[in-house]
Amino acid sequence: ALGGHLGWKPQWRSVEQPKKAYDIIIVGGGGHGLGAAYYLAKQHGLRNIAVIERGWLAGGNTARNTTIIRSNYLFDESSSYYEHSLKLWENLSQELNYNVMFSQRGCLMVAHTVHDVQVFKRHVHANRLNGIDNEWLSAEEAKEFCPPLNISSNIRYPVLGASLQRRAGTARHDAVAWGFARAASDMGVDIIENCEVTGINRGPDGAVTGVETTKGTVNAKKVAVSAAGHSSVVLEMAGIRLPLQSNPLQALVSEPVKPAFPTIVMSNTIHAYISQSDKGEMVIGAGTDSYVSYTQRGGLHIPAETLAAICELFPMFRRLRMMRSWGGITDNTPDRSPITAKTSVPGLYVNCGWGTGGFKATPGAANLFAWTIAKNEPHPINAPFTIERFRDGVMIDEAAAAAVAH
Numbered sequence: 001a002l003g004g005h006l007g008w009k010p011q012w013r014s015v016e017q018p019k020k021a022y023d024i025i026i027v028g029g030g031g032h033g034l035g036a037a038y039y040l041a042k043q044h045g046l047r048n049i050a051v052i053e054r055g056w057l058a059g060g061n062t063a064r065n066t067t068i069i070r071s072n073y074l075f076d077e078s079s080s081y082y083e084h085s086l087k088l089w090e091n092l093s094q095e096l097n098y099n100v101m102f103s104q105r106g107c108l109m110v111a112h113t114v115h116d117v118q119v120f121k122r123h124v125h126a127n128r129l130n131g132i133d134n135e136w137l138s139a140e141e142a143k144e145f146c147p148p149l150n151i152s153s154n155i156r157y158p159v160l161g162a163s164l165q166r167r168a169g170t171a172r173h174d175a176v177a178w179g180f181a182r183a184a185s186d187m188g189v190d191i192i193e194n195c196e197v198t199g200i201n202r203g204p205d206g207a208v209t210g211v212e213t214t215k216g217t218v219n220a221k222k223v224a225v226s227a228a229g230h231s232s233v234v235l236e237m238a239g240i241r242l243p244l245q246s247n248p249l250q251a252l253v254s255e256p257v258k259p260a261f262p263t264i265v266m267s268n269t270i271h272a273y274i275s276q277s278d279k280g281e282m283v284i285g286a287g288t289d290s291y292v293s294y295t296q297r298g299g300l301h302i303p304a305e306t307l308a309a310i311c312e313l314f315p316m317f318r319r320l321r322m323m324r325s326w327g328g329i330t331d332n333t334p335d336r337s338p339i340t341a342k343t344s345v346p347g348l349y350v351n352c353g354w355g356t357g358g359f360k361a362t363p364g365a366a367n368l369f370a371w372t373i374a375k376n377e378p379h380p381i382n383a384p385f386t387i388e389r390f391r392d393g394v395m396i397d398e399a400a401a402a403a404v405a406h
């Protein structure tokens with residue numbers, strides 16, 4: 001039976017002090033960084049790798065997200081990237097021999113306006129052209145798929161229909177990080193927690209030579225940064241300005257209840273999304289706070305407005321008590337698409353810009369980031385996701401496509 005389920009945490013070698021030198025240093029011990037270390041070892045046979053994490057393993061956005069996994073994005077480049085990841089999710093528990101609890105319960109994206117209907121139908125057709133599952137449901141069919149959904153016409157934003165990606169789902173966020181950490185560690189990767197990178201060192205030729213950390217200097221010819229909301233802070237250490245804006249994104253969970261909610265429901269118009277965790281909590285998310293900040297919390301008005309929307313769409317939850325809320329620091333690009341690329345500094349690579357939607361990309365981004373680091377060139381799938389696209393105006397504008405920052 002697969003190891004790992006609610007509560008049981010696997011062990012990985014805990015390395016207190018980094019060695020003086022590695023072949024590759026990965027900055028950021030979130031799901032993306034840990035996964036990149038795993039695929040570098042597993043698929044590229046590289047072993048002399050360190051993952052340097054300033055806090056505790058996967059304590060950043062990997063620990064704080066609402067775990068929605070889907071690939072129903074509009075543009076060919078995006079859907080190819082997210083579908084690459086979804087396919088990796090579908091076998092990840094077996095690959096890591098650790099149950100990441102990936103549950104393909106479907107994802108309904110509900111439409112409340114004519115514009116929503118047009119946008120989601122366009123997504124359905126574009127996805128089908130790319131061989132990605134997605135279908136259009138009437139309001140009645142959406143309610144049949146998700147009985148708690150309120151489709152009465154006398155609510156503020158009546159449901160006009162929904163798109164459904166049946167292969168979409170959720171996973172247990174820390175399990176995917178723990179699974180990657182254990183598997184990478186078993187292949188010799190050093191994972192060093194509570195060790196902050198404070199500088200990126202470069203030689204006379206401009207190439208990276210390593211990093212400064214709170215545990216001393218660590219040398220390497222390749223440094224790969226996967227630091228999410230702090231990516232621009234870290235890349236600034238090498239003199240690189242990233243087109244990122246860090247905003248708080250909040251989420252909240254209810255008290256646990258019996259299984260009551262069969263799928264994921266997202267709404268761009270009323271800006272709320274909800275699913276039920278395996279522990280029984282309703283996991284609810286919203287839009288980002290509009291100001292730039294590195295705090296892991298946000299304004300009370302965001303959850304308040306989100307809960308009002310949830311209570312209107314799902315009246316059965318009106319008496320549910322909320323248990324806790326939190327925030328994370330999302331690294332948002334102007335077109336809401338990521339950057340997985342080499343930088344202009346030889347030996348320095350970056351994977352960032354996942355903003356509010358990178359948990360679903362965890363295995364895919366890790367896999368392609370590892371390829372880019374190992375081969376010193378991008379895989380065809382992540383080739384369009386460069387920093388230079390913002391200079392050249394070759395945007396992959398999923399924000400405009402989805403009319404929301406997800």
Ligand SMILES: Cc1cc2nc3c(=O)[nH]c(=O)nc-3n(C[C@H](O)[C@H](O)[C@H](O)COP(=O)(O)OP(=O)(O)OC[C@H]3O[C@@H](n4cnc5c(N)ncnc54)[C@H](O)[C@@H]3O)c2cc1C
Pocket residue numbers: 027028029030031032033052053054055056057058059060061062063064065066067068069195196197198226227228229230234249250251285326327328329330354355356357358359360361
């Ligand atoms: C509230 C919320 C809800 C979300 N919901 C979803 C969702 O439902 N679906 C989805 O697909 N995405 C979602 N996301 C986005 C998703 O969580 C992230 O895009 C994804 O987890 C990023 O993974 P990561 O490994 O890059 O980042 P992280 O897990 O944040 O890892 C980055 C790590 O870098 C470390 N670091 C930073 N600076 C340094 C330094 N100088 N030295 C060493 N280490 C450093 C940090 O401590 C952190 O642990 C959500 C995000 C939030 C905040």
Ligand SMILES: CSCC(=O)[O-]
Pocket residue numbers: 066068069070273285356357360406
């Ligand atoms: C935080 S929103 C999750 C998503 O984009 O699927």
